Amino acid sequence: MGNENTASASIGRALALFRTMCLIREFEERCAEEKARGTVPGLVHQSTGQEAVPTGICAHLRREDYLFSNHRGHGHAIAKGADPAAMMKEIFGRQGGTCGGKGGSMHIADFSVGMLGANGILADGLTMAVGAAQAVSLKGENRLVCCFVGDGTTNRGPFFEALNWAQVFRLPVLFACEDNTYASTTRTDEVFAGPGVVARVASFGIEAASVDGNDLGAVDAAAGRLIAQIRSGGGPRFLHARTYRIRGHISSDPLNYRRAGETETHMATEPIARYQKWLIENGASETDCSAIRAEARALIERAVAESMAAPFPDTNTAWTDVQDIGGPQWNG
Amino acid sequence: MGNENTASASIGRALALFRTMCLIREFEERCAEEKARGTVPGLVHQSTGQEAVPTGICAHLRREDYLFSNHRGHGHAIAKGADPAAMMKEIFGRQGGTCGGKGGSMHIADFSVGMLGANGILADGLTMAVGAAQAVSLKGENRLVCCFVGDGTTNRGPFFEALNWAQVFRLPVLFACEDNTYASTTRTDEVFAGPGVVARVASFGIEAASVDGNDLGAVDAAAGRLIAQIRSGGGPRFLHARTYRIRGHISSDPLNYRRAGETETHMATEPIARYQKWLIENGASETDCSAIRAEARALIERAVAESMAAPFPDTNTAWTDVQDIGGPQWNG
Amino acid sequence: MERVSYAEAVRRGLAEEMRRDPLVWALGEDLSRAHGSTSSTQYCGLIDEFGPKRVVDTPISESTIMGAAVGAALAGTRPVAELRNVDFGLCAIDELVNQAAKIRYMFGGQARVPLVTRQGLGLKRSLGSQHTQSNEVWFVHTPGLVVVAPATPGDGRGLLKASIRCDDPVVFLEHKELWATEGDVDFSDDGIVPLGRARTVTSGTDLTLVVWSRMAIVAEHAATQLSALGVSAEVIDLRTLWPWDREAVFRSVRKTGRLLVAQESVLVGGFANEVAAEVSERLHNTLVAPVRRLGAPRIPMPYSPPLEDECRIECRHVVEAALSLVQNDRSRKETT
Amino acid sequence: MERVSYAEAVRRGLAEEMRRDPLVWALGEDLSRAHGSTSSTQYCGLIDEFGPKRVVDTPISESTIMGAAVGAALAGTRPVAELRNVDFGLCAIDELVNQAAKIRYMFGGQARVPLVTRQGLGLKRSLGSQHTQSNEVWFVHTPGLVVVAPATPGDGRGLLKASIRCDDPVVFLEHKELWATEGDVDFSDDGIVPLGRARTVTSGTDLTLVVWSRMAIVAEHAATQLSALGVSAEVIDLRTLWPWDREAVFRSVRKTGRLLVAQESVLVGGFANEVAAEVSERLHNTLVAPVRRLGAPRIPMPYSPPLEDECRIECRHVVEAALSLVQNDRSRKETT
């Protein structure tokens, strides 16, 4: 874990990153609990165990940078600065949700922090990301665009189109692949040809790095380097982060397609305990860490309580924001 | 042109290949002439100058092998053994056309020789090809599937999906890329990122060869090698053939986006004259070659005359072969 | 007779066809493994009986799932291409509409494309805008396709079997809220339900109620409530949307003189218009009241339950519309 | 007034908007270079004025053309995504329908998607099944989209400008046979044609003829022929299909009492049903005859000219149908 040494300049910054990971973890676990209790109406895709990836990457993004996410996007949104309470309300379908209850978990967006949306359709965020980057370049702005993609999704055609497009137009895009081993119930390596996604990316002339995605220091360092290159006009970059989906594809997934002991083995390398160990070895105290964990737990607990207490949206809002001309009242 | 030496075992076989190229050339040139005269109703995409590619490849295909083509497919069909007269009738929209006049140039198919269709939608033939190969493998048959793809089309998502799919399932498919420099009015290299299509293909673990596609001997040799590997169970292979589209994208294209002299430069390396030179150096006579050319010309001339003389299809046939249940008479 | 879920009935229907014909096979994402959501149980265990060459877990490549199915159909097999949702099916609609639907015709009848594509339709609580669409009319509008949308376990099994045996491409739409519903199915017989034939759910004399897919269940409840209110509704479940059973609908409307078409999908531009326009034109003199249509407002489906409920056509809407139709209620005046 | 082709009118309309607003840009395959076919002249010369960042030649990547347009719209620009043909547009329909159409709503109004996608519609002689489709009803059925299909050079220019200024995604359908048609356009004024407003092509009293896109030209000829036969037809060119101008249609039908809706696309499941069903339901008592609809048979378009002609709705079909409607011809009896 030598990378962690170089990457985390100060322990204060490191603790802030640790806090983000803890927030994500708490958010995901509580979400799933609530789903199991029947208080959450829609599907919940947890990113438990993958927290280091968005945390390490978003540490290098600015508020005005754009982020395009996917179906497993809670962690991305939190790391980009979205308010977990508003996100939780959204997932509960309540007033005050990031999208007023119209979106839900798979469609969380918070434009005020540059989080341009989770997505229920695999790979579509990638093509949107290159277009946003083209707009940025047309407007002469100084923004970077980041998009997340799962390992399984790298077999969809638009993934490749977006890579080619980004490189042809030398766009300021960071593609971040969260390789959590699975796509739904399928091990991606069973339906993935060739030496790996990095080789595929390289064949478009795009520089890529592959890191242990459960090592926050490694993600942080690689993301910092790639993002600096993008900001200095180097065109698109690709970050491949190897991680593991500790929970099921959706929270109700019985995981009966896994080998015995598989989850447990991977629990041993989950990023939060690992980073805590590093923190303590590097000057933080056990108490600091526990306090951060407790604070995260309390914050999410409050978010759940607020969500539960929040009213459902006014039914009139179902009829608004479809389109200016020809909205649903036309036929009503 | 040393390859030609090894590849063409006998001069008889070489003359047969020469004949195929001449047939294609005559077919394309006459088609365009007729289009200009107003006798052909639809679009004509000529493959003039690219004859060596399908000729060299199809020399190694058997009648029962399947071929999926694209919009520039006359040469593919002729090389696979389709009857040029029936094809010409199809393009004229007449009775006796390969598809009874329902398809036209972009939809020529001749299932009796394993030619499963030209295609008006770029890249769709590739996904169909891998499915056909899957069927072949399910049925335990001994067929190979070949599909053609243009250089520009290698930027479409389904191209990549098909490569991955073919390799994951180890399917007996030969992907043949006719790189004729252009996609419509765009030079492909202007919108193509990375070192080249072969690198892209290699990133899927698929073995690829790149050859001078205007050198029939080279195409013949490479295709022979790759196809033998496929037949012996080696999984998919890719052949990249560099050639040049001497005519416009469609026959009426004024080609005003080309550099001065560009076409002429490339005329110097067009495959037919080149192969004829080699033939004569290797034992064929000038007379042999001229006779073959004359024969091809006469054959195509006859095809045009027959097409012109053929009646248009009975209008009743417009109503047939839509579907068994719920055909167009339902509402009629 | 056995009491089984819709998911189980179609699962067994597929297995029966796979046993009968070794050229039938299925492809799609995550077919072979059990999964938490009911939407995967319809392939459960098939891999054990038929192996990985006939129950194929594919990469996430929707275009190629459909394109491969077309190619495989041309090469003499009968693929069942699972797309999970019509929403994901949009990623493969080019291959379905530009290839599968047209090839037989375009190639002058040289080939057929005997594929079935299974796609989940419609609403399931709070799946949001991108997992709840109903676009059956798109397929009905596309020459070359057969379109099926069964409502009961028996029809699911019987129509899936008929679809697999059909020599043309069939879009087989399974409403996601139907998976868990149960019904009695007689597995001792072949159970084939012919394509293009409607099912009369309840007989009636006051009005005809034309429905399909999940709305057939809703309409059945509505008919019960209407009956308690003294209104006799004849509910016709089309089951096949193309070709739809015009004879059955016309016969019923000739009897009742009134027609209500109710659909879950957006009313504007929807399939209800097809039935309404045909009946209005051909049975103008028979109708004692104008044809009524019910459908969702033109709104992407929201996530939050009370908002979603604003956009759903439910039993009470059907009952209300039926009542206003039989009372020849003209409150909705001819002005706008 | 200047006499210009449809292609030239829309080309200049786009240039005007690009001059007015530096955030307007266009992307698509082969935009920048002249080409033999008329279908490319609508971008001719724009690259010289606006440069390669605003007239973008893209790779052949339809999904990304549309997806990028969505992303670019979210990031504050106004992209015009050229797809050439609705047929190729099927390769990008996921991005249009699952993303562009839903984002504003799904995200609770945080963002708008001001993109225009231009797609060639319909028949042009012998282009075959994969280059001649008309699927306008698909877009009309999709919440979130505006759908435009202008018939004249002036409307092409004016509606393209209005579409570019619209804050929601617009599907701008240009019939391929209209490119070369000519008309008088006044370029000295702004020329904006408001979305959602129909154009009365000819006034009349005996029947209302509702049409759009190329069919507006056909209907105008038909009205002339009908007039010679003593039948006075009011031709209404909808121009915008969503929202369609119900007021204009209702007003006309209240006057004439008869409605014929004529479309080039396949009749089954088509947009004509929408207009017919609405009018049949709401103006039941006003109608003196059942609404008639004309559309293509449910057949993929064949290549050979005489076969293609079998599947085209032409002037004579419109005239015949109109005559039978005013004569209240009941030869098409209420039996089947």
Ligand SMILES: Cc1ncc(C[n+]2csc(CCOP(=O)(O)OP(=O)(O)O)c2C)c(N)n1
């Ligand atoms: C186009 C499309 N196809 C299929 C699905 C269904 N689906 C949702 S998530 C998923 C697996 C994605 O795997 P991966 O890309 O590895 O992301 P992960 O879930 O592991 O984060 C699938 C198949 C979808 N949402 N969109």
Ligand SMILES: Cc1ncc(C[n+]2csc(CCOP(=O)(O)OP(=O)(O)O)c2C)c(N)n1
């Ligand atoms: C999906 C799709 N997009 C666009 C087109 C229009 N189109 C037809 S041919 C062509 C260029 C193809 O270039 P390439 O793949 O290099 O083949 P070539 O024409 O050079 O043989 C284009 C853009 C199409 N037919 N299908």
Ligand SMILES: [Mg+2]
């Ligand atoms: Mg994954």
Ligand SMILES: [Mg+2]
């Ligand atoms: Mg090319």
